[in-house]
Every structure is written in structure tokens, then in C-alpha cells.
Amino acid sequence: MELIRRLHLMREAVRKARAEGKKIAFVPTMGALHDGHLALVRRARELGDIVVVSIFVNPEQFGPDEDYDTYPRDLARDTDLCVEEHVDFIFAPDPKEMYPDGFRTYVEVEGLSSILEGASRPGFFRGVCTAVLKLLSVVNPHFAFFGQKDMQQAVIVQTMVRDLNLNVEIVLCPTVRDDDGVALSSRNVRLNVSERVSAMALRRALERGRVLIEDQGVSSVEEVETKVRDVLGADESIKIDYFAVVDPVSLERPETIGGEVLLLLAVWIGQTRLIDNISACPEPPDEAE
Numbered sequence: 001m002e003l004i005r006r007l008h009l010m011r012e013a014v015r016k017a018r019a020e021g022k023k024i025a026f027v028p029t030m031g032a033l034h035d036g037h038l039a040l041v042r043r044a045r046e047l048g049d050i051v052v053v054s055i056f057v058n059p060e061q062f063g064p065d066e067d068y069d070t071y072p073r074d075l076a077r078d079t080d081l082c083v084e085e086h087v088d089f090i091f092a093p094d095p096k097e098m099y100p101d102g103f104r105t106y107v108e109v110e111g112l113s114s115i116l117e118g119a120s121r122p123g124f125f126r127g128v129c130t131a132v133l134k135l136l137s138v139v140n141p142h143f144a145f146f147g148q149k150d151m152q153q154a155v156i157v158q159t160m161v162r163d164l165n166l167n168v169e170i171v172l173c174p175t176v177r178d179d180d181g182v183a184l185s186s187r188n189v190r191l192n193v194s195e196r197v198s199a200m201a202l203r204r205a206l207e208r209g210r211v212l213i214e215d216q217g218v219s220s221v222e223e224v225e226t227k228v229r230d231v232l233g234a235d236e237s238i239k240i241d242y243f244a245v246v247d248p249v250s251l252e253r254p255e256t257i258g259g260e261v262l263l264l265l266a267v268w269i270g271q272t273r274l275i276d277n278i279s280a281c282p283e284p285p286d287e288a289e
């Protein structure tokens with residue numbers, strides 16, 4: 001496994017591998033790797049000959065009051081995990097090389113970037129898309145892997161790739177959860193014991209929504225919203241940022257639930273902001289009827 005810090009060296013390593021006919025599989029991360037990231041790496045290992053993991057805490061996707069400085073960082077541990085997973089290259093560029101003085105080009109997927117996470121975190125997706133596009137341009141992969149845990153991010157990246165005709169296949173991988181149902185996230189380490197118990201309500205609330213839609217045939221968005229919010233509201237340490245039922249492609253709120261929808265939420269538990277989502281699809285009407 002090789003650790004590469006400079007952009008031109010990363011480009012050169014990939015150029016050589018491509019010249020030998022190798023398929024490049026790329027997992028972009030901000031480090032603090034957990035089993036969710038490792039599931040992406042394992043899928044990358046299946047599809048690619050060369051696996052590149054980027055570890056870059058991207059300053060452009062943090063707001064001025066957010067946790068850029070305190071975001072968990074542990075390159076030594078991340079490196080050990082990547083070695084165990086037979087990663088070929090870690091790409092850990094310096095922010096000053098990614099965003100040199102005078103940097104002024106940003107990518108924005110209009111509309112999708114300003115709702116939900118984007119409404120709560122202005123500039124977040126502009127920062128994500130700019131970093132992802134730059135990383136894709138340097139790593140030049142055949143495949144790039146994203147987790148469904150950050151579903152809005154995945155939809156936005158897919159839209160950017162389509163709109164800008166980028167020659168990469170985006171592979172989405174399922175959310176990985178701990179045994180208690182909490183979706184893996186680098187920020188989970190900040191939860192104390194009672195906050196961790198509260199975090200279990202997220203999955204419970206989303207499951208409640210899924211059961212309403214899939215098993216009980218509820219098609220009213222308002223009813224699903226109210227009942228899911230009730231589950232979250234039962235725990236007074238949870239502050240709901242948003243809960244939304246949306247179309248999986250446009251991310252718009254449907255009038256009624258007639259096909260697949262995403263249930264997306266963000267909450268604060270103490271000082272920690274957590275997001276989660278699941279998809280739900282009502283049973284198709286019986287054709288005989």
C-alpha cells in the first residue's frame with residue numbers, strides 16, 4: 001500500500017495502472033474510517049484491480065460554525081485499516097494543494113443542493129461537489145463508491161456526473177448499521193451513552209414510516225410525517241432538523257405516495273448532528289383488480 005500526498009504523483013500512479021489495462025476503483029472519504037467505509041472498499045476491491053481511497057477532510061464543505069477543526073482525524077489508524085483491506089493507494093492531499101491561493105472555481109448542482117441538508121448547511125454540497133470533481137479529475141477512476149447513508153449527496157453526485165458527462169460509474173452501497181440499528185458515521189464517536197440510546201430512535205422512526213407505507217398502504221405524506229415525527233419527538237433529547245418524504249430522483253415532496261420514496265431525516269442529539277434515511281415503496285396495485 002502506498003500513501004500519496006501530491007496530486008501529480010497520484011495522477012502518475014493511475015496513468016501507469018491504466019496503461020497496464022487495470023480498472024481503477026475509487027472510494028472518496030474524509031477518513032476516520034469505520035465499517036461503512038470498509039464496506040465501500042470491499043465493493044471497490046470486487047470491481048476494480050486497483051483500489052484508491054482518498055482521505056481528505058474537505059474544508060470547503062464545512063460552514064464557518066461547523067466542526068472542520070475538530071472533525072475526527074487518525075491517519076495512522078486509517079492506514080492500518082486500508083492495509084488490512086488490501087487498498088493499493090491512499091490519496092491524502094494537502095488542503096493547500098487542493099485549494100491553492102487564488103482558487104475560485106466551484107461546482108453547484110442547482111436546486112438539489114439547496115434543499116434538506118443544503119438548507120440546513122448552506123454551501124455544503126457546493127463544497128462536496130467541488131472536492132469530488134477535483135478528486136475524480138486526479139484519480140480518474142472507472143468506478144467511484146458512495147454510501148446510501150448520505151443519500152442526498154449520492155443523488156447530487158450522480159446528477160453532477162450525468163450533467164458534466166464524467167466518465168465514471170457511480171456505485172451506491174447500502175447503509176451499514178451497528179447491531180442497535182444506528183447507522184455508522186464518523187460522528188457517532190461523539191455520542192455519550194444516553195445519546196447513543198437516543199440515536200437508536202432514528203432507525204425506529206424511519207422503520208415506522210416504512211411500515212406505514214409498505215404494510216399499511218398509507219399514501220398521505222402528512223400522515224407519515226406526523227407519525228415519524230411522533231416517534232422522534234418521544235425522546236426529548238432529540239431535536240428534529242428535518243424529516244422529509246421525497247421522490248428518490250428529484251428529491252421533491254410528492255403530493256401522495258404512489259411509488260418509491262425516500263424518508264430522510266437529520267436531528268441534533270446534544271452537540272451531534274446525525275442524518276439517516278431509508279427507502280419505501282408501496283405494494284404495486286394487483287393487476288387483476
Ligand code: PAF
Nearest residue numbers: 028029030058128131132
Ligand atoms: O461523504 C464524504 O465523506 C464526503 O462528503 C466526500 C464525498 C468524501 C467529499 O468530501
